Amino acid sequence: MRDPALPTATEPAPQGGVAVQLRGVTKRYRSGAAALGPLDLAVGRGEFVSLLGPSGCGKSTALRLIAGLAQPSGGTVELAAHPAARRGEHAIGFVFQEPTLMPWSSVRGNVALPLQLAHAGRAEIAARVDDALARVGLRDAAEALPRQLSGGMKMRVSLARALVTDPDILLMDEPFAALDEITRFRLNDDLLTLWRELRKTVVFVTHSVFEAVYLSQRVIVMTPKPGRIAAEFRVSAEEPRGAAFRSSAAYAARCREVSDALARATEPA
Template sequence: MAEPALSETDSDAAGFAVRLRAVSKTYDNGVTALGPLDLDVAKGDFVSLLGPSGCGKSTALRLIAGLGAPSAGTVNVSHRATKMDGRHPIGFVFQEPTLMPWASVRDNVRLPLKLAHAAPAEADRRIEEALAQVGLAEFADAYPRELSGGMKMRVSLARALVTDPDILLLDEPFAALDEITRFRLNNDLLALWRKLHKTVIFVTHSVFESVYLSQRVIVLTARPGRIRAEFRIATAEPRGEEFRTSADYAGYCREVSKALTPSYSGQRSA
């Protein structure tokens, strides 16, 4: 079985953060979830993976993160070489916040630094910085039961950012939130991307979210997921609420929806 490679050479040479070549994933039950898939993500890009349930979007993220190995093909991930205490090249935000209910916000964000044996003073500094970045500095001593759904997801985002990753992977993080909260977090995520210059790969089922957030939208087929279409969302930056109500936004949404329709019509039952 091919192993994912965390490489600084192949991808760096071409300016790519992530390169997937002929990647596929077949699980032990015989289900082929993904591929073959070829995907390049340039450093600093914001890319969304869009497709029906079961098409392998989350599987692709897990392979990029090194949380599993592809059945075939190669996964190359470029990152900075560093000896910084507690640093990790990849941050992952899952569909659920997965917070420890007995721990404060501060201690939930501390977890990856604790696992990496980061120095306490450095960890404290980075926790404060991460909470400030997501607008939760004043809630450091709160517990998950005291937080709204949107605030819990902000904690999860802070926990991913606290290791100062080069690449941020987000697996439908806002799907369970109400529309107002989701719009607000979309705007906050875009602001963080502009400020921190991370490479972002974002999984979503929402055409509207993918077009609003992304520089590129990758539409996948039904399982096994392959690239059906790709769209570059060429708009003026920074984007704001005016883009969400613009004719350009509506046009992109129509085109992406049109490309997505065959994926849903061909979707197989799980």
């Protein structure tokens, strides 16, 4: 059941209007099998929202629909226009489960790729890449090749590449799932620091209750296929979050509530 203190998923979220709006969105495979929905979800500008659910529930599909990498079978996906966009384009950054780096190119070259594809000028590319690398702590690794990097560093490169175009919306599909716990905790903290500084709208997919509650302002619990919203939880915590919040009674209690909701959502009918 939904947390009664929360607005419904279709209500406009705070912080300056809605950045992402899904209305009655469904997705079916060519076989006819339903993968998602109907799904109604509103994400506010600057909000950090996590989608939490079992494998195959449509979390990644929802991200792909938001990004325009796939089209819904029904319903609508609406995005707020990027202020600096031309021809009504939307600025979206996407961090996938795997870093998908070009092995022959340096860290700098991998981060520069979106700007090169957009035919940005050389000076602009250099300045933006330097800024993105500095933000993710990779200034000193700019000339390294992917094979010289740890898993955590590769994911930082992927994050820098997503940020280099200065997107309004950052979509993240289980980016830290394959990392060890210490590295994952560190990247969680670094991601929150970036979010506080840049105030991007973030939609984050994860299987981890603990990660979802630690990172998010709002956690959306989804049902098994076809993915629908089973419950929502708002996470209220003083900023900046850190070790004190992770070890607090409030964090533990919220994790239990979200975990219980996830268990209920995945119970056989």
